[in-house]
Amino acid sequence: xxxxxxxxKTALRNDPINAAGHLVxxxxxxxxDNKLVHQALILKMNLSENAGNGGQEPIVNDMxxxxxxxxxxxxxxxxxxxxxxSLPVRKKRHLPVRQNDIVCKGTGLNKAFKRNGFALxxxxxxxxxxxxxxxxxxxxxxxxxxxxLIIGDLALDAGTIxxxxxxxxxxIFPEDWTNIKKHIAFIPQDLDxxxxxxxxxxxxxxxxxxxxxxxxxxxxxxIIHRLGLEEHQDKTWGQxxxxxxxxxxxxxxxxxxxxxxxxxxxxxxxxxKAQLVxxxxxxxxxxxxxxxxxxxxxxxxxxxxxxxxDNIIFLRNGNMVFNGRVDDLGNERxxxxxxxxxxxxxxxxxxKLKGLSYYGIENTGLAFVIRTPLSVTHDQLLKKLLEENVNxxxxxxxxxxxxxxxx
Amino acid sequence: MEIQNKIRKRKEEIQLLVAAGNIxxxxxxxxxxxxxxxxxxxxLQSLIxxxxxxxxxxxxxxxxxxxxxxxxxERNTLVIKLLEHLDSIESTF
Numbered sequence: 001x002x003x004x005x006x007x008x009k010t011a012l013r014n015d016p017i018n019a020a021g022h023l024v025x026x027x028x029x030x031x032x033d034n035k036l037v038h039q040a041l042i043l044k045m046n047l048s049e050n051a052g053n054g055g056q057e058p059i060v061n062d063m064x065x066x067x068x069x070x071x072x073x074x075x076x077x078x079x080x081x082x083x084x085x086s087l088p089v090r091k092k093r094h095l096p097v098r099q100n101d102i103v104c105k106g107t108g109l110n111k112a113f114k115r116n117g118f119a120l121x122x123x124x125x126x127x128x129x130x131x132x133x134x135x136x137x138x139x140x141x142x143x144x145x146x147x148x149l150i151i152g153d154l155a156l157d158a159g160t161i162x163x164x165x166x167x168x169x170x171x172i173f174p175e176d177w178t179n180i181k182k183h184i185a186f187i188p189q190d191l192d193x194x195x196x197x198x199x200x201x202x203x204x205x206x207x208x209x210x211x212x213x214x215x216x217x218x219x220x221x222x223i224i225h226r227l228g229l230e231e232h233q234d235k236t237w238g239q240x241x242x243x244x245x246x247x248x249x250x251x252x253x254x255x256x257x258x259x260x261x262x263x264x265x266x267x268x269x270x271x272x273k274a275q276l277v278x279x280x281x282x283x284x285x286x287x288x289x290x291x292x293x294x295x296x297x298x299x300x301x302x303x304x305x306x307x308x309x310d311n312i313i314f315l316r317n318g319n320m321v322f323n324g325r326v327d328d329l330g331n332e333r334x335x336x337x338x339x340x341x342x343x344x345x346x347x348x349x350x351x352k353l354k355g356l357s358y359y360g361i362e363n364t365g366l367a368f369v370i371r372t373p374l375s376v377t378h379d380q381l382l383k384k385l386l387e388e389n390v391n392x393x394x395x396x397x398x399x400x401x402x403x404x405x406x407x
Numbered sequence: 408m409e410i411q412n413k414i415r416k417r418k419e420e421i422q423l424l425v426a427a428g429n430i431x432x433x434x435x436x437x438x439x440x441x442x443x444x445x446x447x448x449x450x451l452q453s454l455i456x457x458x459x460x461x462x463x464x465x466x467x468x469x470x471x472x473x474x475x476x477x478x479x480x481e482r483n484t485l486v487i488k489l490l491e492h493l494d495s496i497e498s499t500f
Contacts, residue, residue, distance in 0.1 A: 024426045028419060037422070038490045042483050044426040049479070218448055225455045226438050230462065284436065289413065289443035 001030070001078070005071035009064050016060045017051055020044040023063050031070045032077055039066055101129040101165060103260045103294040108159035109149055120145050120318045122159075127260065127294040129165060132286050134309035134326075135298040136402050142318045143298040144189075147262050150296065151186045152177050166259050182209070185253035189265040191245055198240075198248050199224065199233040202255050209256035223255045227281060243274040250278070257291040267301045275301065279308045302403045303396075314402050321405060330400035335359060336374055337404040338381055341367045341393035352388040356381070369398075414444055414500055418493050425486055434458050437489055445496045454492060461485055 008026055011019035020043070027040035043066065047059045104127045112119035120142045127133055127150075135143050148154040149161065163180050166172065172179045194201055202220045206212075211219060224233050227247050232240060240248060246266055253261055267275045286295045299305040306312060306326055314322040322329070342349065346363045353361075359371040372381065378397045385392055398404045417440050424433035434457060441451040464485070468478045 021426075024423070028422065034490070034494045038487055041422055041426045041490065042486060045428045045486070046479065046483070048428055218451070221455050222438060222442060222451060225458045226435060228435075230459065280432075281435075284439060288439060289417075291442075 001071050001074055005067050008067050012060055012063050012067070016047060016056055016063070020047050020063065023067060026067065027070055030074045032073050036066065036070050036073075040070075103127050103129055103165045104150060104161070104163050106150065106159060106161040109146070109156060109161065110158040111145055111149060111154060112157055118142070118145075118318060120149070120315075123315075123320050124323065125150070125313065127296055129259070129294050130287050130292040131310040132282060132295045132297060132308055133311040133313060134305040135296060135313045135315065136300070136302055136305060137315035137321075138406070139300075141315045143315055144264055145318075146313075146315065147186070147264055147296070147298065150260075151184050151262055152181055153186075163260070169259070183259040185256075185258040185261045187246075187249045187253055187261070187263045187266065189268065191249050193237050195237070197234050197236055198229055198251075201248070202251060205252050206255055211256065219255055223251045227251050227254075228277070242269045243271070246270065246278065250281075254285060254293075257293075259293055261293055261295045263295070263297045265298055265300070267299050267304065275304055279304060283308045302401060302406075306401060312402055314405050316405070322402065329402065330404070333399060334374070336372045336376060336378075336397070336399040337369060338372070338378060338395065339367050339369050339398050339403065340385070340395040342385070342390050343393070344390065349390070352390055353384065356384050367394075369404075414497055417443070418497055421493060422490070425490065430461060430482065430486060433486075434461060434489065437493060440493065441496060444500050447499070450492050450496060454489070457485055457489055457492075 004026065008019060008022050011022060024040050024044050027037045031037045031040070040063075043059055043063050047056060047063070050056050050059060104125070106123060106125045109123040109125070110119070110121055118140070123142075123146060125133075125146070135146065137143055145154065149156060152161075162174055163172075163183070166180055166183045167174065170179060170183065196204075199220060202223065203216055206216045206219055224230055227250060229244070229247055229251055232244050232248075235244075237245070246269075250263075250266075266278060270278065282295055282297070286293055297305065297309075306329075309326050311324065312322060312326050312329060313320060344352070346361060346368070349368060350361060353370075357373055357376055359373070361371075362369045370381070378395075382392075382395060385395075396403075417436075421433050421436045421440060424430075424436060434454065438451060438454050438458070441454055445451065461482070464478065464481055468475070
């Protein structure tokens with residue numbers, strides 16, 4: 001203990017910014033009094049803010065004295081424990097273990113439209129509690145049709161769809177759509193206009209789901225603050241921007257704790273920062289302990305959607321091209337695929353890449369997509385481009401992304 | 408044991424957000440933490456009030472155009488309150 005404490009103190013004197021992280025770990029691991037952990041966290045936060053403005057010295061001194069306090073208390077505690085004293089054991093409470101976490105399972109889903117000849121064919125899906133499933137594909141390839149089947153808005157031509165977790169939890173029979181739908185929330189791409197204020201609509205939504213009184217007030221307060229709507233709670237439809245209209249739609253869908261949330265193209269009209277906030281919130285909320293849910297989300301923003309999804313479904317012309325874990329994307333590929341932008345013509349680029357092994361280069365109009373043997377890594381390709389003085393505007397390895405299915 | 412680990416991990420996640428200075432996200436995740444693991448609604452209400460206070464502090468700071476000592480001191484007081492709530496939720500679960 002003493003040796004570790006001395007090491008951290010030395011590191012704090014030499015490189016405080018990096019060593020502050022070690023202090024936090026040290027405090028979280030060894031401090032017996034929570035107040036000492038709080039001090040470590042706040043000192044680290046304050047140190048980062050003061051980086052480069054000369055105000056670090058007093059903070060570093062406080063950090064060093066905190067290391068001494070933590071280690072002294074821990075050493076003293078060890079001595080007491082060795083003398084035979086026993087630590088109090090906290091009583092543990094057990095929450096019920098989840099038996100069946102499949103919220104929705106569709107097998108052999110088929111739906112054809114005579115009007116335009118489009119058909120969704122033989123789709124198998126399984127959405128689990130706590131997971132996010134991203135559904136990707138170009139427009140008109142069946143994403144919205146799939147969603148409407150899942151939420152019970154369209155009748156199946158063939159196949160079966162079941163909601164095991166919802167049925168088990170609520171004691172519902174398989175075909176009892178009225179009750180099954182009470183656990184499914186859907187946010188369409190085009191949001192319907194509503195009347196009244198944000199807050200009143202949320203109260204109303206909860207009362208529709210039989211939540212009244214104090215509980216209704218508490219849940220509305222929580223969702224308003226959780227989704228950052230506190231400054232907009234008294235606004236009406238016309239007073240909200242597109243991003244906040246979506247936030248409200250999310251709040252209205254989540255406030256009554258659905259088990260399945262289906263969202264059609266939510267990122268379409270959001271700036272990058274708003275997209276990230278929404279996706280991070282969805283990730284956190286899906287993983288909730290008391291009220292976990294399964295989220296199914298469609299989007300054209302492949303990189304963003306893959307970054308938060310556990311599973312990806314790729315649809316093309318009504319067929320399922322890929323359905324699996326995000327981590328498994330491209331596992332069985334036979335080539336690498338890279339996408340990059342530069343100011344060259346294809347002919348110029350081909351000249352620059354002479355000597356590098358590749359199968360083909362495609363100019364998509366916005367970027368080049370190059371397919372190479374698996375032996376050509378992104379490091380090697382980047383090195384080659386830099387050696388040839390190519391001005392790279394951006395570069396992305398799409399070998400394990402659904403993006404390569406689009407090109 | 409699994410649930411105890413989950414509670415501990417979620418608390419550590421929030422503590423690290425605080426250490427990184429990401430207070431807004433730390434408050435959001437604390438609300439989730441309270442909603443998930445706390446049966447005492449007063450703590451969630453207190454976290455909501457803390458969120459309101461932090462928003463006020465941020466807007467005052469925005470108006471005064473810079474991070475002054477008074478901002479830092481008030482912010483640290485709020486953060487300590489938040490961390491105490493986390494401890495309280497963990498210890499009473």
